[in-house]
Amino acid sequence: MNSLRRSASSPLQGDLTSSPAEPALRCVLDMRVQTLVDFYRHVQTERMVGIPLLNPALCVEAVGFEWAEGEEGAEPVAEGVLITPWFMSLLRLPSMNLPHGHRVGCKFVRNFGSERFDFIGAHDPAIGYHETCALFSPMNGFTGQDLARETAQASLALVRPQPEPDAVPPVAAEPLPPRRGFFMARRPDAGASA
Secondary structure (H helix, E strand, C coil), rough: CCCCCCCCCCCCCCCEECCCCCCCCCCCCHHHHHHHHHHHHHHHHHHHCCCCCCCCCCCCCEEEEEECCCCCCCEEEEEEEEEECCCCEEEEECCCCCCCCCCCCCCCEEEEEEEEEEEEEEEECCCEEEEEEEEEEECCCCCCCCHHHHHHHHHHHHHHHCCCCCCCCCCCCCCCCCCCHHHHHHHCCCCCCC
């Protein structure tokens, strides 16, 4: 991953590089994703109560969130899959709680891993502006959280292919002598004229 840009007001400190060991970067990512999960849990318990669309075998969970480049110099975004009892979506969450900028309901084609998808802008004051791309809705085909999580992970694996390991060149072996030469070289009179 290339270095990710950030503004002076960004909560991210240092360069966002492929180093997953950066504790400050991980901390900001974890806080943003936890805020996202908390918000959707609140939606489930406050706004979705009694709606038959909810799959009671599922709960809100964030899967595989990682930092990615924002669009054209914008703040970096956390990208991953959000599972809820009523939908599963690819989700792009900016590193900061940003205003909606009149983008709610607007469609955008965005890079996500190695692919491009149509995302729709959304906003809530608790998490700020974010973008979603529906994978499943409703979620009644999922029998449990493990199946939903495995599906989310498989979806991410398709768009985030792992780099292929460097091919190890074959070791050049010495050519084998012809069979007749092999046996002749072992005879005590090898090389003598007959």
